[in-house]
Amino acid sequence: MTRRPRQPSRPSRFAAVTTPVAALVLATAVLAGGCSVTTNTSKCVNDECEVSLNGDGAEADLDTLGGEPTVTLEGASDGTAELTVDGDDVSCREGETVEAAGLSIECTKVGDDEVDLQVTG
Secondary structure (H helix, E strand, O other): OOOOOOOOOOOOHHHHHHHHHHHHHHHHHHHHOOOOOOEEEEEEEOOEEEEEEEOOOOEEEOOOOOOOOEEEEEEEEOOEEEEEEOOEEEEEEOOOEEEEOOEEEEEEEEEOOEEEEEEEO
């Protein structure tokens, strides 16, 4: 008895539909799961730093200001930024100046999950 060689299998029409659907479900799950990107920029001259934080948890180490303070964006919405500065929790609105950890912090711009700061020591 001779065996016929096996024919290569063809993907079913069902597989052609499920692959893009599976990719869409995976992408939706990743986005809904709270994946986020955080960025920061800072430029310091003498005792003054300009800082931009984007995304919850974004932080900047301001090592030119005595003691190497860290500023972290905890969140920003409805025109108010929530920050942690070396363990001190503060909030500020655009144009407002607050004090934390011995620093003066002016919120020069507040958007959804982003803030620009002017920090002086």
